[in-house]
Amino acid sequence: MIPGDFQIRKPSRIQVLILGILGIGGLVGAVVGLVLGAFVITAWLGLPLDVFGLNEGPEQPIAFPHTTHVKSLGMDCTFCHRNVTVGAAASVPAVGLCMTCHKTIGDGNEEISKLRDYHSSGLPINWVRVHRVPDHVNFIHEPHIRHFGEKYGGPAGTCQLCHGDVGRMVKVKQVRSLKMGDCVDCHKANDAPTDCTTCHY
Amino acid sequence: MADAKWGMVIDVDKCTGCQACVVACQSENNVPINTEDIFNQRRAIEWIRVERYWEGEFPDVKARFIPVLCQHCDDAPCEPVCPVFATYHNNEGMNVQIYNRCIGTRFCANNCPYHVRYFNFWEPEWPDTLTHQLNPDVTVRSRGIMEKCTFCVQRIRRTSREADRDGREIEDGARELSPACVNSCPTSALVWGDFNNKNSKVSNLAEKEMSHNGSHHGRGYKMMENLGTSPNVIYLKKIDKHAKETVAHE
Known part of the structure; x- marks a missing residue:
């Protein structure tokens, strides 16, 4: 070998495997860390962060407007x-209170027909x-x-x-x-x- | 009610040991059910308990009862030992326990000479049939925290709030304000009220029965007074004509 003629040694298969595992592990770790960090910040603030629709409010059984x-x-x-x-x-309010108006108002509306189903079945809205x-x-x-x-x-x-x-x-x-x-x-x-x-x- | 100083007078002469106060307290304050097992382990939780003592030899035996609850001491030994300030004295003269602050060191119970602080060694459990009888105004304490008599502070809060809303005055000894034990006592052995109100029943009883300037003319005493805890609960001793002469007040 001539002095100065430096060549990077080709890694062996084992080395590639170890480095690959370490690399993927590091990436997964970073993602988990970010999620954990977001969780801690959220817990600290008491509210979900207002990004990616995280703080949008839950889906209700009837989309009450x-x-x-x-x-x-x-x-x-x-x-x-x-x-x-x-x-x-x-x-x-009890379903009956909604029905004081919605007995007559809102025919054909999908959400209101859901409400009427609740009322006729006698079940509460969850x-x-x-x-x-x-x-x-x-x-x-x-x-x-x-x-x-x-x-x-x-x-x-x-x-x-x-x-x-x-x-x-x-x-x-x-x-x-x-x-x-x-x-x-x-x-x-x-x-x-x-x-x-x-x-x- | 910030200017109040709540306290109790217990007439031991009237106490029949019926345990109504104990039951009332358990149901008002969501105290877990004490099974035989738990009693045998000496871990029963009773915010108020009726202690029973036998006096004399058979057949001349007399049963003596004394209800013991948190004395709400002015110089409470439980307070300075709490590392997280979970127990402290509030401006109504009450010794209060804040459950969400408590970390369960049990120092306070160890330092209490009256043994009226209780530790939740287990998660409390009720049979399914009783889950709906829990009082929604009182926190259900979880495992690992200390609890004790609160003088039914939830009733004080609710009553003063409702009185505020309706613009009325709360009268002394009102049932809605008094703790559950006082309301349930069939012989009115327990009297509860505000020591700062000079016209309240408890103030009058304290005036009449406690010693003033060294002269002792009433039946009043405080439990383990010599410890210097200055409790807010006054006991009136039993009247017993047949009792042996004792050298109580030398």
Whole structure:
């Protein structure tokens, strides 16, 4: 061999195999790491990242359009979510309440015929829950509506503080993290109690 | 209700040991069912328990009862030992336990002289027929955390919220406000209320029965007072004409 005549040695088959495995393993590792990182960031924010339609809101058994009812018809949130000014849960209306209008309105609409099927079968609609706080949190709608209602003129303006502008959402999605920091910040800003037993008991 | 200081007066003379308070507490606060197995392991959870003592020799035996619950001490020994501040004193004079903060070191239970803190050694289980009787206002505690009497804080919260909503005053000793044990007591041995309210039943009883300036003229005492925990639960001792003269107050 002449000095300076340097040639890269041809790798043996074993070496190719090992390097190949290492390379593919590294790639898989990188992808897994990215997914894990996205998961951690999501968990930290309390909301899915708003990319690739991750935070689109779930598919509901009936594609209920809040846009039609709230935006076009101008219905008040409390017309359907009746318990919100009284108790803990905002409550989802019974099928019968929908049927007061939809007995006559909406012939030929596919979603409304689904609703009528539910009504005639007597089964409840299995709505997919969008907003959920953990079991150790006792969130009660009523005092929040009462407090902010005085400020914003009634419950309707109050709901969107936490739930966003549901009237413009085709699919309802969560817009605020609703984690404890979120709650406490707002409680502090509004002189609400921040004792732990306000919510945790 | 931030200016309140909740407390209880327990008249041991009226207590018949019927255990109604124990049952009421278990069902109000989603306390897991204590099976024989669990009792034998000394891991039963009873936020309030009725201790029974026998006095005298057969046939002159007397059963003595004393309900014991969290004393909500002003200088609570359980509080400073918690490394995560899961137990602390709130501005209503209550010693509270925050379940989601608790990491289950059990230091607090070890430091409690009254043995009223209970650890969940298992995931609580109810028979299928009872799952719908759980109180939705109270968290079901999972395995690995400490729990104890809360003075039924969920009732205080609900009542004060509803009173706020309806613009009414809450009267002293209202049933909707009182803990489940107090409401269930058939002889009204348990009285519960606000020590800061000078006209409340508990304040009057404390005024009447506790010692003032060293002169002891009532039946009131606090459990293990000498430990300096300054409990918020006052006991009124039993009236017993046949009891042997003791040197209780030398």
